[in-house]
Amino acid sequence: xxxxxxxxxxxxxxxxxxxxxxxxxxxxxxxxxxxxxxxxxxxxxxxxxxxxxxxxxxxxxxxxxxxxxxxxxxxxxxxxxxxxxxxxxxxxxxxxxxxxxxxxxxxxxxxxxxxxxxxxxxxxxxxxxxxxxxxxxxxxxxxxxxxxxxxxxxxxxxxxxxxxxxxxxxxxxxxxxxxxxxxxxxxxxxxxxxxxxxxxxxxxxxxxxxxxxxxxxxxxxxxxxxxxxxxxxxxxxxxxxxxxxxxxxxxxxxxxxxxxxxxxxxxxxxxxxxxxxxxxxxxxxxxxxxxxxxxxxxxxxxxxxxxxxxxxxxxxxxxxxxxxxxxxxxxxxxxxxxxxxxxxxxxxxxxxxxx
Numbered sequence: 124x125x126x127x128x129x130x131x132x133x134x135x136x137x138x139x140x141x142x143x144x145x146x147x148x149x150x151x152x153x154x155x156x157x158x159x160x161x162x163x164x165x166x167x168x169x170x171x172x173x174x175x176x177x178x179x180x181x182x183x184x185x186x187x188x189x190x191x192x193x194x195x196x197x198x199x200x201x202x203x204x205x206x207x208x209x210x211x212x213x214x215x216x217x218x219x220x221x222x223x224x225x226x227x228x229x230x231x232x233x234x235x236x237x238x239x240x241x242x243x244x245x246x247x248x249x250x251x252x253x254x255x256x257x258x259x260x261x262x263x264x265x266x267x268x269x270x271x272x273x274x275x276x277x278x279x280x281x282x283x284x285x286x287x288x289x290x291x292x293x294x295x296x297x298x299x300x301x302x303x304x305x306x307x308x309x310x311x312x313x314x315x316x317x318x319x320x321x322x323x324x325x326x327x328x329x330x331x332x333x334x335x336x337x338x339x340x341x342x343x344x345x346x347x348x349x350x351x352x353x354x355x356x357x358x359x360x361x362x363x364x365x366x367x368x369x370x371x372x373x374x375x376x377x378x379x380x381x382x383x384x385x386x387x388x389x390x391x392x393x394x395x396x397x398x399x400x401x402x403x404x405x406x407x408x409x410x411x412x413x414x415x416x417x418x419x420x421x422x423x424x425x426x427x428x429x430x431x432x433x434x435x436x437x438x439x440x441x442x443x444x445x446x447x448x449x450x451x452x453x454x455x456x457x458x459x460x461x462x463x464x465x466x467x468x469x470x471x472x473x474x475x476x477x478x
Contacts, residue, residue, distance in 0.1 A: 128256070131155035132230040134218060134243075136164040136207070138171035139274055139291050140179045141282045143236065143267035148184060150260050151234040158234075159226050160184065161218065162191040165204045168275055169400040170291035174354045179287055190225045194395035195350075200224060203391075211239060215246040222247075232256040236264070286361075293360055294367035295353065295400075296461060299376055299443070300407030301428035305450055307371055309407070313457050314369040320356045324371040325349050326380075339390065342381045346374040346396040367402075367461070374399050379431045383424070397435075403461065404443040406432060411449065 131151040137144055151158045162176050173193040180189040197204040202220060205213040222230065229251040233244040236259065244257035261267060269282045278291050296313070298306040307324065314321035326345040330337060337345075349372065356368045374396035381389040409429045436443060444460060446453040 126154055126156050128155040128231040129157065130226070130228065130230045131158045131232045131234055131258075132161065132222070132247075133158060133234050134161045136168075136171075136271060137162045137176050137179065138164055138168045138271050139278070139283055139287050140176065140183070141267075141269055141271065141274055141287075143261065143264065143269055143282075144271075145183065146267055147234060147236055147260050148187075151232075151258075152184065152187070154234075154258070155232065158184070158187045159222065159230060160187050160189045161221065162189075163193070163197070163204055163217075163221075165194045165206050165395075166398050167193055167400050169295055169402045170293065171275070172354070172400075175290045175357075179290075182286070188226065190221065192221070194398060195347075195392050197221075198390075198392035198395050204395075211242060215243055218243070219247060219250045229253055230255060232258050234258045234260055236260050236262055238262070289361055289364075290357075292366065293357055294402040295357065295370060296367055296403040296405070297370040297373045297401040298405045298407060298446075299373055299432060300446075301409045301425040301432065303425060304407035304409050304429075305446070305453055306407050308450065309446065309453055309457060310369045310371045312454060313461060316458065317367065317369075317461065319365055320360050320368045322349075322352050322356045322368060322370045325352060326372065326377060337384070339381065339385055339387065342377050342384075343390050343393050343396075346377040346393055349374055349377070350396060350399065370401070373397075373401065373404075375432075375435060379428060379435060382431060383427060398439075404441060405457070406436070406443040406445050407453070408445060408447045410447055 131154060133148050133151050135144060148158065148160065160180050162180065164171070167173065173191050173196060177189060177191040180187075180191060192204065194204040200221075202217065205217055230247065233240050233247065233255060235243070235257070240259055241257040244255045248255040264270075267282070274282060278288055280288055283291070298310045300306055311321055313319070325348045329341065329345050329348075333341060353368070353370055360368050374393070378389055378393055378397040381393060409425055446456055
C-alpha cells in the first residue's frame with residue numbers, strides 16, 4: 124500500500140536524541156516513502172556534537188538520508204548557519220538552501236512537534252512553488268513529555284537510549300592558555316592520573332613539519348585535524364567505557380594564533396571551529412616565569428596571547444575554571460575538580476532551533 128507522502132522532512136538539533144524525537148521520526152517514516160533528517164545547531168552542546176548526532180541518526184534510521192552539520196561544516200558548503208536564537212526567516216532560508224544542495228528535490232511534508240511547522244511548510248511551498256504539508260505530532264508532549272533542553276541539564280535513561288546517554292556523559296576536558304602555562308604537562312598528567320585518553324596538540328607537530336613557517340591555510344588545517352582527533356578519542360573512550368577525554372588544546376587556541384600572526388581576518392570556518400563546546404574548560408594562568416624551550420615566542424607574545432584569551436572568552440560568555448600557582452597547585456585543583464563524573468558544560472541557552 125502506498126504511503127501518503129513521497130518525501131518527508133524532520134529538522135531538529137537532536138541534542139540529545141530522545142524518545143520524543145524517535146516518535147516524531149518514526150511517525151514520518153510510517154507516512155513517507157523516504158525521509159530527510161536534518162540536524163544543525165549553533166552553538167553545539169558538549170556531548171552532542173555533529174559527529175555524535177550523525178552516528179545516532181545513522182544507527183537509528185539507516186534507510187533515511189541524514190544530514191548533520193555544525194557551523195564549520197556549513198562553511199565548507201558555502202552556507203552561513205544561523206544561531207539557534209535567530210528568527211524564523213534565516214532558519215527557513217538556511218534549511219531550504221541546504222535541502223536543495225543535499226536532497227536535490229522538494230519535500231512533500233514537514234513533520235514537527237512545535238508551532239514553527241506550519242510557517243516552515245508555507246515557506247518551503249513558496250520556495251519550490253508547490254504544496255508542502257505541515258504534520259504536527261504530539262504538540263502538547265502528552266505522549267513524550269520531555270525536551271532536549273531538559274535532558275541537557277539532567278540526562279535521563281528513561282528518555283534516552285544507552286548509547287546516547289553514554290556519549291552525552293563522556294566528558295571533554297580541555298586546557299587552554301598562553302605558551303608555557305603548563306597545558307601539555309598538566310593534560311598528560313591528568314589523563315594518566317585518571318586513566319583517560321589524552322588528545323595531543325596537533326599544531327605543534329604540524330609546526331615542526333613546516334619548519335616553523337605556517338600560513339593561514341595551515342592554521343585552518345590544524346583546527347580541522349584537532350577536531351577529528353578529539354572525535355576519534357571520544358569514540359575510543361565510548362568503546363572502552365571511559366567517562367572522559369583530556370584535550371591539550373582547542374580550535375579557539377588556533378584562532379588566537381591566527382589573530383596574532385596574520386593581518387587578514389581568519390577564515391569563517393576557523394571562526395566556526397573555535398565555537399566548539401567542552402564540558403570543562405580550564406584556563407591556565409601565565410603567572411609563573413616562562414620556560415623557553417627554543418621554540419616559544421618572547422614573553423610579550425605570551426602576554427598578548429593571554430589577553431586575547433580573556434577577550435575571546437568574555438565575548439563568548441564562557442566562564443572557564445582557572446589554574447593558577449605552581450604546577451603542584453594546579454595538579455591539586457585539577458584532581459579535586461575532575462571526578463569520575465565531572466560537572467556539566469556551561470553553554471548559553473537556545474531559543475529558536477527545534478530541540
